[in-house]
Amino acid sequence: MLRFVVRRLLLLIPILFGLSILVFFWVRALPGSPAEGLLGERATPELIAAYRERYGLDEPVYKQYWSQLQSWGHADFGTSAASHREVTDEIKERFPATAELAIAALLFAVTLGIPLGFFAAKNYGGPLDHASLFISLIGISIPVFVLGILLKYIFSVRLGWLPGTGRIDVTLVPEQPTNFYVLDAIITRDWVALKSCIEHLILPAIALGSIPLAIIARITRAAVLDVQNEDYVRTARAKGISSLIVDRRHVLRNAALPITTIIGLQVGLLLSGAVLTETIFSWPGIGRWLAEAIFNRDYSVLQGGILFVAFVFVFVNLIVDVIYALINPRIRVS
Amino acid sequence: MEKGAEVRGTLVSIALLLATCLVTLGVAGAGSGRGTLVFAGASDPTYLDPALVSDGESFRITEQIYEGLTQLVPGKASTKPELATRWNISRDGKTYTFFLKRNIKFHDGTRFNAAAVCANFNRWYNFSGPFQDASATYYYQAIFSGFKRNESSSLSAPLYSSCRAKGQYTAIVKLRRKNGPFLPSLSLSAFAMQSPTAMKRYGANRGELKGGVFRPTGSYAFEHPTGTGPFKFVSWKVGEKVELVENKAYTGDNKPKLARIIVRPISTATGRLQALQSGEVNAYDLADPAHLGTIASNSSLKVVNRPSFNVGYVTINSKLPPMDKLNVRKAVAHGMDRSGVVRSFYSGRGVVAHEFMPPGLLGYEPNVVKYPFNPERSKALLRAAGLSLPVEIDFWYPTGVSRPYMPNPKLNFEAFAASLERSGFKVNAHSAPWRPDYVAKVNEGSAGHLNLIGWSGDYGDPDNFVGTFFQNYSPQFGFRNGTITRLLDAGEQTINAKQRSLIYKRVNREIAKLVPGVPYVHTRPALGMQKRVQNYIASPTGSDRFFPVSLGGQ
Numbered sequence: 001m002l003r004f005v006v007r008r009l010l011l012l013i014p015i016l017f018g019l020s021i022l023v024f025f026w027v028r029a030l031p032g033s034p035a036e037g038l039l040g041e042r043a044t045p046e047l048i049a050a051y052r053e054r055y056g057l058d059e060p061v062y063k064q065y066w067s068q069l070q071s072w073g074h075a076d077f078g079t080s081a082a083s084h085r086e087v088t089d090e091i092k093e094r095f096p097a098t099a100e101l102a103i104a105a106l107l108f109a110v111t112l113g114i115p116l117g118f119f120a121a122k123n124y125g126g127p128l129d130h131a132s133l134f135i136s137l138i139g140i141s142i143p144v145f146v147l148g149i150l151l152k153y154i155f156s157v158r159l160g161w162l163p164g165t166g167r168i169d170v171t172l173v174p175e176q177p178t179n180f181y182v183l184d185a186i187i188t189r190d191w192v193a194l195k196s197c198i199e200h201l202i203l204p205a206i207a208l209g210s211i212p213l214a215i216i217a218r219i220t221r222a223a224v225l226d227v228q229n230e231d232y233v234r235t236a237r238a239k240g241i242s243s244l245i246v247d248r249r250h251v252l253r254n255a256a257l258p259i260t261t262i263i264g265l266q267v268g269l270l271l272s273g274a275v276l277t278e279t280i281f282s283w284p285g286i287g288r289w290l291a292e293a294i295f296n297r298d299y300s301v302l303q304g305g306i307l308f309v310a311f312v313f314v315f316v317n318l319i320v321d322v323i324y325a326l327i328n329p330r331i332r333v334s
Numbered sequence: 335m336e337k338g339a340e341v342r343g344t345l346v347s348i349a350l351l352l353a354t355c356l357v358t359l360g361v362a363g364a365g366s367g368r369g370t371l372v373f374a375g376a377s378d379p380t381y382l383d384p385a386l387v388s389d390g391e392s393f394r395i396t397e398q399i400y401e402g403l404t405q406l407v408p409g410k411a412s413t414k415p416e417l418a419t420r421w422n423i424s425r426d427g428k429t430y431t432f433f434l435k436r437n438i439k440f441h442d443g444t445r446f447n448a449a450a451v452c453a454n455f456n457r458w459y460n461f462s463g464p465f466q467d468a469s470a471t472y473y474y475q476a477i478f479s480g481f482k483r484n485e486s487s488s489l490s491a492p493l494y495s496s497c498r499a500k501g502q503y504t505a506i507v508k509l510r511r512k513n514g515p516f517l518p519s520l521s522l523s524a525f526a527m528q529s530p531t532a533m534k535r536y537g538a539n540r541g542e543l544k545g546g547v548f549r550p551t552g553s554y555a556f557e558h559p560t561g562t563g564p565f566k567f568v569s570w571k572v573g574e575k576v577e578l579v580e581n582k583a584y585t586g587d588n589k590p591k592l593a594r595i596i597v598r599p600i601s602t603a604t605g606r607l608q609a610l611q612s613g614e615v616n617a618y619d620l621a622d623p624a625h626l627g628t629i630a631s632n633s634s635l636k637v638v639n640r641p642s643f644n645v646g647y648v649t650i651n652s653k654l655p656p657m658d659k660l661n662v663r664k665a666v667a668h669g670m671d672r673s674g675v676v677r678s679f680y681s682g683r684g685v686v687a688h689e690f691m692p693p694g695l696l697g698y699e700p701n702v703v704k705y706p707f708n709p710e711r712s713k714a715l716l717r718a719a720g721l722s723l724p725v726e727i728d729f730w731y732p733t734g735v736s737r738p739y740m741p742n743p744k745l746n747f748e749a750f751a752a753s754l755e756r757s758g759f760k761v762n763a764h765s766a767p768w769r770p771d772y773v774a775k776v777n778e779g780s781a782g783h784l785n786l787i788g789w790s791g792d793y794g795d796p797d798n799f800v801g802t803f804f805q806n807y808s809p810q811f812g813f814r815n816g817t818i819t820r821l822l823d824a825g826e827q828t829i830n831a832k833q834r835s836l837i838y839k840r841v842n843r844e845i846a847k848l849v850p851g852v853p854y855v856h857t858r859p860a861l862g863m864q865k866r867v868q869n870y871i872a873s874p875t876g877s878d879r880f881f882p883v884s885l886g887g888q
Binding site: 081 | 544546547574577609613
């Protein structure tokens with residue numbers, strides 16, 4: 001297992017190296033430079049020329065890449081042209097926001113999706129199965145931004161039940177040692193802050209979790225249907241073992257493998273940053289930050305941010321593979 | 335049966351749990367503490383050292399923390415005393431003697447006095463290294479030009495010469511030459527007075543250029559901005575909020591009525607509107623004109639207008655034939671249905687513009703030559719220029735942007751193109767994304783014969799409008815006129831307001847005669863806010879002061 005993990009970690013190096021080349025050349029293929037993006041109406045030709053000179057954009061591309069690689073080697077991802085802050089500081093500020101939203105969305109998707117899929121399979125062909133299919137189709141079909149705007153309009157603007165922007169009530173001044181607000185509220189026993197954090201998470205988590213919910217429900221349904229028709233399950237039922245025990249020990253345990261895989265994939269995708277959801281709900285995460293960086297031609301943010309997101313995605317998939325191996329002894333042996 | 339009951343039981347439990355959560359959770363309304371204003375801007379500030387920023391969101395914060403020697407009259411572009419109670423100007427116009435307010439302290443308890451004034455002027459003058467980058471000290475360079483030791487050949491000779499403290503409360507500032515915009519520009523937040531002690535202690539003069547980007551490396555600009563203003567800095571959580579509290583030790587004229595201000599960034603106009611509607615903010619800026627009806631129709635909300643301080647115009651590139659001919663430029667002016675565009679696309683918030691600066695500003699000339707929409711007149715002018723109709727031209731407009739003077743550029747373009755085609759032109763349409771391409775193309779003169787653009791003023795001086803466009807040759811207009819340049823130089827070097835007014839009025843008459851471009855609209859941007867927000871006075875420059883604002887009952 002250790003060799004497996006080490007091998008996968010070492011694979012990260014060529015992956016990130018290849019990605020760094022792709023990202024580096026991609027951002028420079030975009031028309032314009034940070035100067036035009038940032039100076040706006042004040043972007044005179046002289047200012048733009050001065051900017052290009054300072055950025056080294058007049059140098060040959062391979063020299064620019066080599067210079068960039070050297071910086072990255074020192075864990076220096078540069079300074080954001082928009083915010084003038086270090087890219088690493090920005091990532092440290094924003095990633096907890098994205099992670100918190102991703103976890104909430106995943107909890108929503110898993111908590112509802114697995115039971116929905118399980119009971120749909122148990123009620124195969126029945127009304128619950130059809131209802132589950134309908135819900136899954138809705139979840140997959142409605143674009144996230146439509147759902148997000150609808151949720152916000154109904155529950156925040158019209159009913160006033162839930163807030164629609166930000167991570168917490170801005171009038172509160174809680175202690176935030178980790179920048180994971182829910183965790184911070186629990187650690188510091190700030191129940192007012194905890195309530196506010198959870199309120200702010202509900203709508204974006206539902207919007208973001210709708211597609212994973214649909215996917216997890218369908219995969220769970222299919223996996224449970226597959227497993228419960230296996231001989232060993234039918235034998236267990238025939239022996240008179242209670243349905244609850246059969247479902248728990250045999251059906252769910254064996255159906256967990258594909259479900260775990262799909263959840264792992266969703267984790268990676270969610271942690272990559274949900275641009276639309278973060279923009280609609282003014283959530284200060286990685287996704288919105290990267291989207292704004294494209295408009296600003298903020299090279300440092302694009303390069304550093306995309307590499308970070310890629311690292312997270314690959315790392316999470318590695319963790320999923322390890323969990324998969326732990327669950328499935330056959331994977332361990334092979 | 336057993337399975338069905340099991341399933342139903344589980345579903346009912348889940349539903350009850352969700353319902354309980356929804357019922358017990360409630361919305362924490364904005365401003366739930368009495369006297370806390372929650373205001374939504376479009377983005378985070380850049381940093382909080384006003385000498386080093388040039389964006390509106392940074393100034394939104396610094397306007398509350400700092401004060402300058404002069405300030406804008408609330409709601410107007412004219413200036414009045416602030417930390418300087420009065421001033422004398424020498425006969426040669428180069429020496430300003432400022433008499434300062436007494437018993438004023440910075441937020442760190444240190445005294446505001448003449449030495450502090452000189453410390454601030456000298457700080458700007460002595461900026462070196464990365465601080466001389468245009469992105470670091472845009473406004474200093476715009477007004478004062480150069481530094482004590484210019485490190486780039488693109489910098490001009492500095493305007494500033496020296497500052498001397500005469501006693502505690504008299505500061506004598508010497509300039510190298512007369513300069514009309516100097517005094518009005520002191521109302522800019524960029525020239526606010528900052529605590530020399532705090533700046534030294536927290537490394538305000540430490541900065542670097544990294545990867546072409548300037549950033550301060552001391553903590554002053556991020557954690558310790560220290561002025562004399564009615565509000566003090568508390569904290570800044572990037573992406574979430576900047577928090578200010580009332581300065582209880584404030585002894586100036588602008589006493590605050592709010593206990594706390596929280597400014598939060600919400601990047602989209604729709605997001606800001608929804609936050610207002612749901613009560614998460616008390617007020618917001620940069621309201622989309624299309625949303626103003628929604629705000630006005632809500633019984634608990636209101637629209638607050640910002641006085642007009644911008645101009646939308648069509649550039650005419652005189653370098654490109656046939657625009658080098660005056661008659662052709664006049665034909666363009668007569669061929670654009672400006673009234674129709676302003677009436678149709680500005681929701682009643684625009685007025686037709688006839689010159690490159692808004693009404694009310696010093697030097698505005700109501701009697702410039704005007705060019706009413708007249709297709710026949712336009713055709714006649716084109717024929718008189720020796721051209722056969724239709725005259726083919728390239729007309730550019732930006733995409734992916736909404737500006738205060740141009741909420742929907744495409745609509746403006748389509749209407750203007752249609753009216754020009756009735757007036758003897760054949761319009762070839764071109765567009766480019768505002769960021770990063772369009773503005774650069776306009777500024778370098780590669781955006782066709784005509785292009786849509788505009789300008790919002792920074793401070794209350796005509797030089798900030800017509801001087802910016804026409805004092806020096808720019809590839810954008812491809813236009814140079816000796817008379818206008820001489821007049822603008824004279825206006826810049828004249829101190830007397832009456833004389834300056836006469837000069838700039840003449841400038842505006844000359845510009846209107848020569849048609850280097852066609853101004854078409856001045857607009858009134860708007861803010862949305864709850865009706866309980868009282869005494870909000872919107873500044874034409876966007877630098878609103880929150881000190882008179884109070885919050886009434888819910």
